[in-house]
Amino acid sequence: xxxxxxxxxxxxxxxxxxxxxxxxxxxxxxxxxxxxxxxxxxxxxxxxxxxxxxxxxxxxxxxxxxxxxxxxxxxxxxxxxxxxxxxxxxxxxxxxxxxxxxxxxxxxxxxxxxxxxxxxxxxxxxxxxxxxxxxxxxxxxxxxxxxxxxxxxxxxxxxxxxxxxxxxxxx
Amino acid sequence: xxxxxxxxxxxxxxxxxxxxxxxxxxxxxxxxxxxxxxxxxxxxxxxxxxxxxxxxxxxxxxxxxxxxxxxxxxxxxxxxxxxxxxxxxxxxxxxxxxxxxxxxxxxxxxxxxxxxxxxxxxxxxxxxxxxxxxxxxxxxxxxxxxxxxxxxxxxxxxxxxxxxxxxxxxxxxxxxxxxxxxxxxxxxxxxxxxxxxxxxxxxxxxxxxxxxxxxxxxxxxxxxxxxxxxxxxxxxxxxxxxxxxxxxxxxxxxxx
Numbered sequence: 497x498x499x500x501x502x503x504x505x506x507x508x509x510x511x512x513x514x515x516x517x518x519x520x521x522x523x524x525x526x527x528x529x530x531x532x533x534x535x536x537x538x539x540x541x542x543x544x545x546x547x548x549x550x551x552x553x554x555x556x557x558x559x560x561x562x563x564x565x566x567x568x569x570x571x572x573x574x575x576x577x578x579x580x581x582x583x584x585x586x587x588x589x590x591x592x593x594x595x596x597x598x599x600x601x602x603x604x605x606x607x608x609x610x611x612x613x614x615x616x617x618x619x620x621x622x623x624x625x626x627x628x629x630x631x632x633x634x635x636x637x638x639x640x641x642x643x644x645x646x647x648x649x650x651x652x653x654x655x656x657x658x659x660x661x662x663x664x665x666x667x
Numbered sequence: 668x669x670x671x672x673x674x675x676x677x678x679x680x681x682x683x684x685x686x687x688x689x690x691x692x693x694x695x696x697x698x699x700x701x702x703x704x705x706x707x708x709x710x711x712x713x714x715x716x717x718x719x720x721x722x723x724x725x726x727x728x729x730x731x732x733x734x735x736x737x738x739x740x741x742x743x744x745x746x747x748x749x750x751x752x753x754x755x756x757x758x759x760x761x762x763x764x765x766x767x768x769x770x771x772x773x774x775x776x777x778x779x780x781x782x783x784x785x786x787x788x789x790x791x792x793x794x795x796x797x798x799x800x801x802x803x804x805x806x807x808x809x810x811x812x813x814x815x816x817x818x819x820x821x822x823x824x825x826x827x828x829x830x831x832x833x834x835x836x837x838x839x840x841x842x843x844x845x846x847x848x849x850x851x852x853x854x855x856x857x858x859x860x861x862x863x864x865x866x867x868x869x870x871x872x873x874x875x876x877x878x879x880x881x882x883x884x885x886x887x888x889x890x891x892x893x894x895x896x897x898x899x900x901x902x903x904x905x906x907x908x909x910x911x912x913x914x915x916x917x918x919x920x921x922x923x
Contacts, residue, residue, distance in 0.1 A: 555800050556721025585725065586796035588803065641707035642807060643714040651707065667803050 508540040515574040516548065522562045523646050526601040529563055533593025536584060545578040546571055551589045554647035554667075591666050602664060603630045608637075608652065610666040627663050629654035639663070673857040678791060679734040680753065680850050681860055683743070684896060685782075685794075686726030687754035690744060691904075692775060693719040694911050695762055704765060711811060712768070718804040725797045745915035749905055750898040757840035759895075759904045763833060766819055766826065770833035772812035777873055778844045780805040781866045790858035813877050820881025827882065834878070835886045842891030845870070850896075 516535060521527045529535045529550065537549035548567055552560045564581045571579045591610035599609035611625040626635040634656035642665075644651040649662040696716030703709035727740040757775055762768045783805050786798035819830040845867045847855070854860030878885055892901070914921060 552721075552800070554718060554721060555725065555797075555804060556717035556719070558717075586792070586799050588796070588799035641711060642811060643707070643711035645710070647714055647717055651710075665807075 505540055505542070508544070509538050511574070512538050512540060512546055512548075512571065512576065515570050515576075516567065519563065519566045519570050522559050522566075523648075524602070524605065524607065526605045527598050529567075531595045531598030531601065533589060533591075533595070533598075534563065543578075544576065545580065546576045547580045547582065549582045549584050551584050553589050557647055559646075589667075591664065594664075606630050606661060607649065608661055608663040610664045627652060629657060629659065630661055631659045632657040637661075673854050673859055675733050675735065677850055677853055678859060679730045681854055682726050682730040682733065682794065684753045684755075684850075686723045686730055686743075687752050688758050688775075688779070689719040689726065690723035691752070691754045691907065692716070692758035692771075693723060694907055695758065695760075695771075696768075698762055699768065708765075715772070715808050715811065718801075718808070722797060722801045722804075725793075725800075729793045729797075741915065745912045749900055749908055752900065752904070752908070753896050753898060755840070755843045756892050756895040756901050756904075757837065757844065759900060759907060760837055760840060761903050763836070764829055766829035767833035767836060769812055769815040769819060770830065770837050772808065773816050773834075773874065773877065774837060774841050774844075776805060776809040776812050777870055778866065780809045781869060782861050782863070785861040785866070788858075789860070794859065816877055816883070817881045820878070820883040830881070831883055834883060835888065838886035838888050839890050839892050843893050843895060846893060846896070848896060 513530075516538065517528050517530060519529050521529065521532055521534075532553065534550050534553060535548070536551050537547075539547045541547075548571075550560070550563065550567070560583070564583075567581050568579045594610060602609040608627045608630050611627050627637050627639075628635055629637050629652075632654060634654055636655040637652050638655060639650060639652050640660070641651045644662050648664060648667070650665050651660065652663045653660045693716040696712050696719070699712040699716075700709060703712055723744075724740050727743045731738040731740060731743055757771065760767075760771060762771075780802065783798045783802040786794050787802060789795040789798065816830065819826040821827070845863045847862060847864050851860050851863065855862045875885055894900075
């Protein structure tokens with residue numbers, strides 16, 4: 497059932513966005529690409545051709561190739577025959593684009609969300625706000641290593657409940 | 668008077684230089700996987716390598732596009748001969764012990780962070796966009812190198828001596844980072860490239876500060892290696908290339 501034709505472009509863009517809401521980060525399956533701020537723009541031309549613009553989180557993040565494939569697959573399944581996924585580098589992605597919903601889902605998933613705003617380039621002091629333990633909520637936590645299981649996360653542990661956890665680095 | 672639009676092949680060469688720096692260092696860092704002294708460091712070094720590889724992919728892709736001969740990032744990474752690689756010689760130096768790797772990171776990340784910060788204002792949109800991403804990552808890379816230089820330098824007598832030896836051994840490869848040839852000078856005039864020589868004072872200031880705090884001494888070997896930007900590489904580079912290109916060359920067109 498091809499979706500082009502009668503429905504207005506606006507309605508079709510909303511439909512595409514609804515479909516894209518099912519596309520998540522393969523490393524953090526609770527976060528959609530919209531939650532993450534990776535999804536930048538969606539447009540549908542009058543022939544029904546869909547153009548999706550995404551921005552990579554980290555330069556080397558291997559998930560971007562998977563996300564691109566998942567976007568195309570999801571839209572094909574939803575009846576959009578022609579899909580074009582464009583990667584845009586500028587402006588650079590920042591954790592400030594992560595939605596409040598995304599941050600809440602991270603905590604439930606057991607990952608501490610980025611704390612505070614991304615450090616201002618060239619600012620005098622790198623401001624590291626307290627990182628709360630996603631298991632017990634305690635602020636008494638410590639960074640074990642700046643580099644965690646993926647490019648976007650650092651490794652922390654909680655001094656209250658002694659649980660290790662990942663922290664989504666502010667960038 | 669707007670500067671003349673730079674020649675495409677010159678921009679391609681410049682992007683290739685920055686891309687090869689990141690690609691070759693990523694290859695060196697990946698060799699630490701499963702060999703670091705603890706899991707956190709294993710992940711940190713390979714994570715830094717992953718960031719660099721991501722930068723290399725963008726830069727090589729762009730270099731291929733601008734060159735206009737249809738070469739992809741894979742063609743450039745896997746099918747060039749040694750003399751066609753234009754990375755500085757510092758990044759191809761062997762890992763040595765952990766201290767030598769930290770020394771290489773300190774020298775390179777301090778330079779690369781300054782380079783990306785300067786390229787944020789490049790007249791070339793793609794280079795400025797790559798810089799916008801890379802500067803945030805290079806900040807973490809430099810911070811990692813500084814923390815370890817301090818920990819090793821101001822640590823035990825052995826960690827101090829090993830760190831000093833690493834700094835001394837790699838010092839001859841620092842000068843090349845700040846060399847400016849006609850490729851770069853023409854692009855500096857066009858507002859595209861960074862005048863590397865202008866980065867030296869702040870580089871010296873930063874590194875000297877770290878070495879002082881780490882109770883280490885600034886090496887003074889007058890000899891400076893050069894030639895990487897013209898395809899001349901040190902003895903260990905051929906082995907690195909053979910390992911990096913082996914799969915692609917023995918199974919042409921292989922894909923995941």
